[in-house]
Amino acid sequence: xxxxxxxxxxxxxxxxxxxxxxxxxxxxxxxxxxxxxxxxxxxxxxxxxxxxxxxxxxxxxxxxxxxxxxxxxxxxxxxxxxxxxxxxxxxxxxxxxxxxxxxxxxxxxxxxxxxxxxxxxxxxxxxxxxxxxxxxxxxxxxxxxxxxxxxxxxxxxxxxxxxxxxxxxxxxxxxxxxxxxxxxxxxxxxxxxxxxxxxxxxxxxxxxxxxxxxxxxxxxxxxxxxxxxxxxxxxxxxxxxxxxxxxxxxxxxxxxxxxxxxxxxxxxxxxxxxxxxxxxxxxxxxxxxxxxxxxxxxxxxxxxxxxxxxxxxxxxxxxxx
Amino acid sequence: xxxxxxxxxxxxxxxxxxxxxxxxxxxxxxxxxxxxxxxxxxxxxxxxxxxxxxxxxxxxxxxxxxxxxxxxxxxxxxxxxxxxxxxxxxxxxxxxxxxxxxxxxxxxxxxxxxxxxxxxxxxxxxxxxxxxxxxxxxxxxxxxxxxxxxxxxxxxxxxxxxxxxxxxxxxxxxxxxxxxxxxxxxxxxxxxxxxxxxxxxxxxxxxxxxxxxxxxxxxxxxxxxxxxxxxxxxxxxxxxxxxxxxxxxxxxxxxxxxx
Numbered sequence: 026x027x028x029x030x031x032x033x034x035x036x037x038x039x040x041x042x043x044x045x046x047x048x049x050x051x052x053x054x055x056x057x058x059x060x061x062x063x064x065x066x067x068x069x070x071x072x073x074x075x076x077x078x079x080x081x082x083x084x085x086x087x088x089x090x091x092x093x094x095x096x097x098x099x100x101x102x103x104x105x106x107x108x109x110x111x112x113x114x115x116x117x118x119x120x121x122x123x124x125x126x127x128x129x130x131x132x133x134x135x136x137x138x139x140x141x142x143x144x145x146x147x148x149x150x151x152x153x154x155x156x157x158x159x160x161x162x163x164x165x166x167x168x169x170x171x172x173x174x175x176x177x178x179x180x181x182x183x184x185x186x187x188x189x190x191x192x193x194x195x196x197x198x199x200x201x202x203x204x205x206x207x208x209x210x211x212x213x214x215x216x217x218x219x220x221x222x223x224x225x226x227x228x229x230x231x232x233x234x235x236x237x238x239x240x241x242x243x244x245x246x247x248x249x250x251x252x253x254x255x256x257x258x259x260x261x262x263x264x265x266x267x268x269x270x271x272x273x274x275x276x277x278x279x280x281x282x283x284x285x286x287x288x289x290x291x292x293x294x295x296x297x298x299x300x301x302x303x304x305x306x307x308x309x310x311x312x313x314x315x316x317x318x319x320x321x322x323x324x325x326x327x328x329x330x331x332x333x334x335x336x337x338x339x340x341x342x343x344x345x346x
Numbered sequence: 347x348x349x350x351x352x353x354x355x356x357x358x359x360x361x362x363x364x365x366x367x368x369x370x371x372x373x374x375x376x377x378x379x380x381x382x383x384x385x386x387x388x389x390x391x392x393x394x395x396x397x398x399x400x401x402x403x404x405x406x407x408x409x410x411x412x413x414x415x416x417x418x419x420x421x422x423x424x425x426x427x428x429x430x431x432x433x434x435x436x437x438x439x440x441x442x443x444x445x446x447x448x449x450x451x452x453x454x455x456x457x458x459x460x461x462x463x464x465x466x467x468x469x470x471x472x473x474x475x476x477x478x479x480x481x482x483x484x485x486x487x488x489x490x491x492x493x494x495x496x497x498x499x500x501x502x503x504x505x506x507x508x509x510x511x512x513x514x515x516x517x518x519x520x521x522x523x524x525x526x527x528x529x530x531x532x533x534x535x536x537x538x539x540x541x542x543x544x545x546x547x548x549x550x551x552x553x554x555x556x557x558x559x560x561x562x563x564x565x566x567x568x569x570x571x572x573x574x575x576x577x578x579x580x581x582x583x584x585x586x587x588x589x590x591x592x593x594x595x596x597x598x599x600x601x602x603x604x605x
Contacts, residue, residue: 031473196466203465203472204455211452214441221397223427223456223519326443
């Protein structure tokens with residue numbers, strides 16, 4: 026019954042994704058999108074993967090994590106190390122899976138002790154955990170220490186990153202609208218009530234945290250292979266905060282918001298390239314203004330929904346008749 | 347009639363304060379029991395002990411489950427809930443930012459399985475289970491006349507309806523025992539009468555045991571087949587409504603001594 030009712034909306038999303046892909050493809054072929062703009066698009070794509078994953082943890086499961094960059098580093102180094110040794114497309118896709126698995130293990134190790142903490146304490150603990158990951162990478166031989174890795178083969182072109190952004194978003198959105206996602210929302214809303222409803226609060230917190238970490242690893246793999254050079258300093262606390270800014274700006278608890286904010290910040294960032302140091306000032310100003318005039322973020326907690334659009338259209342038609 | 351829940355010499359200390367001391371009580375299958383007492387008598391503490399929100403200092407709580415009698419001492423609250431014990435809260439604890447339907451679906455979490463890959467990749471099985479539990483939830487909401495509010499956020503419902511939704515949410519867990527913590531608090535006489543009818547109907551139709559804390563004596567005397575009276579943490583009296591109404595110690599606890 027739901028299957029039949031939902032195929033229309035699912036089809037709409039599919040059309041949107043395919044249309045977006047062909048639009049970009051055509052614009053690149055025609056030459057409207059040059060390599061500078063393509064670079065911007067890719068950055069936006071990677072930021073979308075990161076922000077959507079962090080939004081799951083912060084906005085939907087209600088756990089304030091500041092360690093996203095650490096899991097991103099895990100994915101990035103897994104890909105960098107593997108494809109530097111065997112530069113084949115197969116190895117690249119294998120390396121994404123390896124990165125995800127290592128990130129899941131790391132998230133379990135970090136999450137099991139720290140997710141018992143709340144609010145600020147959890148933020149500090151996850152931040153520390155991300156720093157530990159970065160410092161380990163900084164001191165390993167296989168990761169080439171603080172100088173980082175160069176000449177990583179480029180397999181992550183913009184179509185790959187576009188598809189990965191679509192796939193990770195779909196996985197997270199589908200998770201949110203299922204049994205597990207509802208349990209995570211219950212945990213966010215009221216832990217005591219969730220507990221008395223028979224929901225294993227700790228398990229679902231951990232599930233959301235691990236899923237968020239896994240998508241961060243995918244983003245890391247994309248970045249390593251697209252930029253072809255990575256260093257531990259790319260994954261410090263500032264990177265975690267940059268992702269947090271996208272989530273907060275777009276709206277905590279709105280996946281659509283994360284998309285919009287990643288897009289806006291990507292464009293603003295690119296447009297201000299020529300301003301040099303002044304760029305950070307303008308960037309900060311934009312943030313402050315939005316926080317003053319729309320503290321819940323650009324989208325608040327609302328989502329773009331074809332279901333609602335259709336329903337509204339139907340209602341209009343009914344009242345028109 | 348057999349005992350479903352048995353409490354023996356239950357004690358709970360908070361530092362130097364004994365909130366519950368030496369309480370013995372039992373709940374049988376399919377009965378409606380009330381727990382009354384003056385403010386601060388330890389009623390909600392006793393509820394929290396029974397539902398595992400806090401652990402007892404000493405004493406035992408046993409529950410007759412599907413495979414034999416089990417001790418609930420030290421068991422986690424969500425596990426106790428999944429044995430078949432649902433509750434409502436004195437100060438409503440709905441999932442406020444979620445829809446009415448989601449509130450009920452969440453309560454059903456333990457009653458169905460959905461694999462991670464099934465839900466993430468939207469396999470046909472996912473749609474099948476999802477439509478099935480949705481149907482169940484909507485049917486339950488229909489009984490309580492909430493079927494037109496499915497997509498409303500819980501926080502936007504009127505106070506009386508929120509209390510009602512909390513009961514629906516408890517019933518969605520398919521419980522054997524339903525604990526109601528002051529269900530009529532803040533309601534006017536008309537709403538209370540409505541609620542009285544509703545609780546009786548729920549108890550009869552779902553064949554569950556109900557234990558309710560309540561200050562509204564009309565509701566208690568109308569509904570309960572047995573009453574426990576708690577005062578200063580210990581059990582003062584136990585009996586039928588008429589017995590309790592005539593009990594000297596109870597009258598003293600509520601009204602003070604005669605001059």
